[in-house]
Amino acid sequence: MAGISEDEWKEAMFNIFKKLEDAQFNKMVESLKVADLLTPQKKKTDKYRRDLAQKIVEKYGLKESISRIDAAMKEIPRNDEGVQDLLRPFVEKPGIEQEEEQTVQQPCCSSSQPEQTDSAGAVKMKQGTAENEDESLKLTGSAQPSKMKRIPGSMTIKDLKTGGALGQKPVTVKVVEKSNLSRYGKQKEERFLFHLAVADETDCIKVIVFGKERFQSFEKGRCYIFREVLMGENVLKVPVKSKVSITAPFEIPKNLELEAKKLFFKPVQSIAEVKTFEARVVVSVEGTVKKIGSTELIPLKAKREKKDKLDFELEDETGSISISLWGEDTKHLSGISEGDTVRVNNVKTNIFRSTVSLNSADLTSIVKVQSASVQSVSLLIVGITEAGREVTELDADINNQIKTLVVASQMLADVFGVQLDDNFQDTLVEKLPFSGKAEIRGNKIEHLEAA
Structure with a gap:
């Protein structure tokens, strides 16, 4: 189909x-x-x-x-x-x-009529689709991806994998996934690299990009031309001396996009299975977020520095497990609430006193599969854990159970009728306990009013 x-x-x-x-x-x-x-x-x-x-x-x-x-x-x-x-x-x-078979197998420029390009080299839509193109531009404000126009003398990913001589030939790819920035080498000569999963109309491949300065230049979904790159064993290497340019967007077959993602992400396994593995095995798990902790600054034994750590608990039908996110990986929980169903890709098993947990790794990512449902509740706010300019964490009694919730500070100030200033937390405490009605998604208050 x-x-x-x-x-x-x-x-x-x-x-x-x-x-x-x-x-x-x-x-x-x-x-x-x-x-x-x-x-x-x-x-x-x-x-x-x-x-x-x-x-x-x-x-x-x-x-x-x-x-x-x-x-x-x-x-x-x-x-x-x-x-x-x-x-x-x-x-x-x-x-x-x-x-579907024709879409996947035929070369992207196999039309009997040659496709025309504009001055920027982007493939123009055929005349019969002009109305659809105009409508797309209205909706998105940018040109839509088209089939790729092959650069003369360039190599496809399939060519690279079959042993074609790369030399100085360009390679045009679309970025499907991007890793975090990683350190390598000795501490005195610390260097950086990151990984990409890329595809064209013929195949997909993993890419290692060297150099911290290039990290911000690559975005998921954008298309690039590589020159002066190296071919390793099923991996394309982009050294600092390589030439990289952004090119017009183009489509890739959906099956190759999925294959490219698999280069990065391990298949999902149950939590019960993961708990049987040895330490330092890379796995992916999926389940419901049961509890999200607070970010802590942890001293590292091996280095004289501290690193942010954020723990959360994930549960599926086979059990639950604690997952620790370190450093920049703590940002993966941004926008995630307790009760959300998420897929946690590429985390490493850790064993301490016979208890298996998971730690973030270089290619860790978190994808929200399904948001928690919204609940309408009556609550009694009894304590303030931490009140910041943007977000306040508080304790509330819901059906005779104390639950820790987060709420936008401005919303809380409006409902309490107080100013969001330097004395905000003390002012809130003076008005406790506070009875209200709320709409809660996971552990986040999305609407609040006085009872």
């Missing part, structure tokens, strides 16, 4: 399966006649769900498996938004499998 890859569909099936109750899941397996594909399990683990999605595609193919899952959800029934929002993009997607 046009524009849909098997990886996208299998990921959607996995998320649909996670939303089904055991009875619903068993009913679906029965209706799909796939009970013989995997050994039945009393407890449906994430690995079991992923394996089942794989087996369903293998048995029925992409197009038929979408139709069968759609029919099964109607039969169960699961017509709620949570399931249908995951299913709808695949059920409503027009096209046939042959169209």
Whole structure:
């Protein structure tokens, strides 16, 4: 089906399966006649769900498996938004499998008519799509990606991997993922590097970029031309002397974009599985954020310096685990609230006194999968933990349980009828306890008013 890859569909099936109750899941397996594909399990683990999605595609193919899952959800029934929002993009997607194959396999400039370029070298849209292009510009304010126009004498990623002589030939790529900045070398000669996952219309590859000064120059989703680079073993190296320029945006096949992401991110495993691993194994996990701590400044034993540390607890159906984010990685929790479902990519196992936890690593990232639902509650604010100019942390009694919440300081000042000044915290404390009604998402107060 046009524009849909098997990886996208299998990921959607996995998320649909996670939303089904055991009875619903068993009913679906029965209706799909796939009970013989995997050994039945009393407890449906994430690995079991992923394996089942794989087996369903293998048995029925992409197009038929979408139709069968759609029919099964109607039969169960699961017509709620949570399931249908995951299913709808695949059920409503027009096209046939042959169209997808042509999109992936044909060269981007295979049109019988040569494409024209503007003065900047960007590929122009064909005349018949002018109205759509104008509409896109109105919506986004910038030119839309097009098929890539190959630079004469350049090499594709596929060429590089098959042993083509690179020499001084340029390589044009799109950045799919970008790592944090990492140190390497001896302490007296400290140097920096970072990693990219890039793709073109033929393949994808991992890239090592050397030099701190280039870190801000690369952005996810932008396209670049590399010159004077080196080819290692399945990795492209961009030394400080290499030439890099930004070029016009272009499309890459969706399946190659997903493959590029896999160069960075380990497959998701259950927390129970992770707890059986040895120390320093890189893993990815997914679950619900149960508790977020406060950032602490921790002295490092190996170096005479301190580093920020932020701990949070993640829970899936198999258990819970503590995850520590260090340094710049603490920023990955920005915009994440307790109750959100997140995927934590590339963290390392740590074992201390037989307890397994996870630490952030060079390629760690956190992706929000689903936001926590909003709850309307009555509460009694009983204490102020910390009141800053932007955010205030407080303790509130909700249904006879004390919970720590965060709220925008200006919102709190408006509701309390006080000034947001240097005496803000003391002024708040004078007005406690305070009864109110609130809308809470996870541990964040999104709306507050006096009771």
